[in-house]
Amino acid sequence: MKRKMSVFCLVFLMAVAIIGPDLTWAEDPKEIKIGATIALSGRFKGIVGTFKTLGNEWAGLINERGGIYVKEYGKKLPIKFEIYDDASKPENARKYYEKMATDPSISFFMGPFSSFISNAATTVAGKHKIPMQMVCANDAVLFEKPNYWRVGVLVPAEDEWERLVPIYKKKGGVKTFATITMDTLHNKGAIKGFEEDLKKNGFEVVYSVVAPPPTKNFAPMIIKLRKAKPDVVCIEALSPAFTIGFLKQMREAGYKPKEIIVGHVTKHVIDALGPYAENITGLAYYYDGDTQDHKDFLEILRRSGFTWGEYMESGIRFWAYTRIKQAIEKAGTLDRKKIMDTLWNMKTKIMGLDSFVTPEGYGALGAWPCQVQGGKFVSIWPLDKAVKLHNYR
Template sequence: MERRFFTALFVVTFVMAFLTGSVNVAAGQPPKEIKIGASLAITGRFSVEWGPPALRYMQAMESIINERGGIYVKGYNARLPIKLIIYDDGSSPDRSVELYEKLATVDKVDFFLGPASSPILIKASTVAEKYGIPMIGQEANSPYIYARGFRWLVGVDMPAPQWAEDYYKMLKAFMDKKQIPRLEKVAIIKEDHPHTLDQGWGAEHYAGVAGLKVVSVEKIPLGMADFSPIIIKFKKLEPDIVYVATWGTTGATFAKQARETGFKPFDLHIPHACLSLPWYKKVGPEIGNGVTGISHVASFKSGDVEMHNEALKRSGLGPFDFGCAPIRFLALEVLVKGIEKAGTLERGKVMEAIKNLHYKTLHGDMFFRFGVESGGKKVDGVGNKLVYIAQWQEG
């Protein structure tokens, strides 16, 4: 009687555990594949900087990883292929939320890669937090995203305000070496959008690094088309630097109108101008030549350069055709290494492994920072990926 009681108790306990998902699948029964979900701005406003090239690059990465045998998961003693499920969010934050809900509940993906841009990730990351699914932020680097105490989110890029800090450090170095004249004044334009406002915050607060005085800060609506009043004002102020913290299309509009009105500061710095070749083609050489910005692309010497270059080749892309490719590479690499370090697909353990990664990648050391200040906020889970100050010279 006692034996039957304990047998029945064991059966009931096992069934309940199975139904609640608390029983670990036997190591000998691995899943067919590791499913990774994401939304992407293939169409819509942000497709100018992402679009079909981003999708082609991600699909090439998927193929290469699988051709190399997939991801080794120690708990299964097996290498598992990955399956990327990527939907077009049309550059819409609300649509992105719907798609991540679908990825979680219908496609039942194991992990998330974040969408393109800060305003979309701000909303999409709430789905990762809701379901406890690790999400790797990619190009989205607004400090607000990482100041909300989310447990299931990290981002590989350095926070947006640091872009300005690095730019000013470069100017100071050039001035100290007398390679450029001593500059005194900077005027700033910042577009009313999370990522661009954070760029503008950095431009304003780090100007002292180069000994510059901020003579004007102009906050403009998203997609502003007429810069006449601002250009007239800037001409009177005669700034040495104009820091244009906007999206690429808006920055191109300003650059064209500045050229048409004969306004030419010592340096026109538009961070998004140097992210990809299409921007230069859009404005043409007369306007584009000499404009500075930031770039994620460099002549990489560390990390898995072979995989990155092969993915570009298979995608039919040159290094500047899709300037965010190195970030996309890094985010997927972080997820792969996190799974391998955890030795399991258990989400909590994979998330913890990701947060504790420290390894060499394309840009050098890769690790995540916690409890640091950025843009006047305390942030957690932000990456340290370098950006490079670039200048357009004859395309």
């Protein structure tokens, strides 16, 4: 009997040694950990560099309320981010997501900024079967190949500008447009959709050019703009430096179109252009409202030390944070497959609007028009409000 007991104990100890790491799943987790990379350095720092703080402030707000309720454990769990600096490079993002994939305590991935960096990150999510809520990523290339382990929050890039055309159609006063596009997949996709919408609604695109990101001399384009005489000049560029460089040279040339639209407008643009930025129209991932989500978003912005107008993509982040919270609550577990199933299937409300995922994996969040007025960004949506508040230059 003693010999049998000794053999049993030996076999048991060997089993523990072999599968020991997996036994940690039997323990109740102490927190919900989300892994992500953010461009804390590199060319995208000026757009998203403050979002590490934003995420931590959101987690702090949720944790003040006890955390996120997980039915499987019958309690709320605090949420925590593990964030690495991808330095605006896809190879860095891939490296860090691979590193985080080895940590069994990470339940969720949140995507990086931009589609081309996200393209590298989503392959890691698919390889290791870890749920990824993408954030600022909506280029078609991301959705060409099936990947069950990633979903987006944004509408397709081609639809980003769709709320602008109704303003000009209802308000009147402009007929011709010109587009200046930085040569990236995202920028070209957004402008392609906008130009198609313009033509469908009776407007004319009289000049269109795609320029490489390093472009610094915009004089030839400005000469052609003068000849084309568009009422509206549109700039679509992920890089603030590209936008600022073009607008400064346009200002110095004394060229004054009736309307300027900047797709990725930021506080950096206002600071660099001064009074010339007045009445520039842009797109924001926020509009004024009084839902609890609106209040929570404004609160975490306050705690982070900036406004939605200073960092437009902050609104996308809030939608992504909220979808992560909703998915965990609805799944009632930290089981990765069940969370991913929930991300695909759930239909919820965020800021009073429908939030869902299309069969391809796109989200439902689009951009709302805003305008620089009195040196700050003003929300000009819904449509009736936009027509009243919007000013031509």
